[in-house]
Amino acid sequence: MTTNSAETDAPSADLHIHTTASDGLLTIDELPEVADKAGIDTVAVTDHDRIHPELATPVSTKGAVTIIRGIELRVSAGDQRLDLLGYAVRRTDSLIELTTSIQQNRKKRGAAMVDAVESYLDISLDIDIRKGLGRPDIARAIDESDAPYDYSDAFSEVIGSENPCYIQRDIPSFDTGAGVLADACSVIGLAHPFRYPDPAAALKRAEKLDAVERYYPYSGQNADRADPVVIEDVATNADLLLIGGSDAHNRTVGITGPPPADFEPFATRVS
Template sequence: MVYADLHVHTTASDGALTPETIPAAARSAGVDVVAVTDHDRLQPALDAPVTTLDGVTVIRGIELRVEAASGQRVDLLGYGARSTPALDEEIERLQRDRIERGRAIVDAVEDRTGVALGVDAHEGIGRPHIARAIADHPDLPQDYQGAFAELIGNDCPCYTARTLPTFERGREVLDEACALVGLAHPLRYDDPASALALTSDLDAVERYYPYGEAVDHEPVERSIREHDLVATGGSDAHDEQLGVAGLSEADYQPIEDALKRADES
């Protein structure tokens, strides 16, 4: 049974949950703790690093995409986030970039297909929003997966890249603002070994994650041992299903301890 699901998205980025619906979703899954980790922004309805919503502990977090020196793009998870000038500035820059990029992708899709998607380029916009609009359009043949495969995926004709902070910049900003900073889903990257090498400069790594296929977790376990990392885990939920992956109550204890230390400092 999952006690803590520490990777959840809301409508502040590309998820389906809201702060109001998180408690019911958590109770339905038997989850006691939820970390809201929206892409490149803090959920605006959460006003503290840790709060309680209808009996469910909710951690304010963030998932920040950065670019390593190798050129590989990876995601950092920050837990127990506080607003700081540096984080606020980076979030504002990233949201401007997301809006500009969203407009560019929508324009490219509309020019290529000759249809109007009716997508508003808003804060938090990502390719999933555009893919859903493509899939829902009656005059387009692509479903959600097809939208990525044929139009807006990496190297596809309507793709536009984002301008990302460096790994060093992202780590520095999150270190100042968060109780814990970890690497998300390390085995999803094209070069997992290179991604895991970055954990020598982090506090944690996502050990439990729904990869959807059999994977060898030993490289992650080895990084945890070698760098004395906290093991985190979560569903990476973009829908309303929580508890697909996460931590037991015992495994959650180091995260709870780190959050308490940050609150006392």
């Protein structure tokens, strides 16, 4: 893995990307082209609660891009739900067992949400009830239907956590999820700390991990309260790696990510 930066603040990598294996639009075959367009040569595929089936090893290359096999695992911290990022994932028995159970629940929950949306909006959605199904898939289907909601409106008015068609899914505890990832991954980090109801409590949990997502494209109220200095202080005190990425669910990657000074220590851990 090499850095690709003409200036120290430019991203060396995008360590948070979703594909069609969960609720993104990118395929593995498209990664070299979009990464080259973004000016980066390293990406991490972090699909929701699932290891990408087309990535055979923890770290691989395709064309000119290095691909780190990762995962984004949602866990319960009691008072709030958090997302953990695992990198250079190995297919351990415990991780396969956990993700298989989660995917079964995701599929069941997805089908129930589709039924709820169709009943609530009196429409029929063109959507495949499959492994990896997530709310972005349902939001895109709503956007493409005859309903008077675009992708953003679907989240804010129909399937968001406070909306009539939202259904909560089953997830492992923080300790269970972190323990399984610790056995399977070279690096575990906390994703987007300022997206949670209680960022301070989330960052306290991060102290038990290897890394924290410092570089992230927050928006709205989350952007207003996001304070990178707070993350950097936690990382310094707990000796955490600083990671980050675009959280791409579309075909645009490299919006943000760790610059060389923060990427190189991470790259050493996963190579």
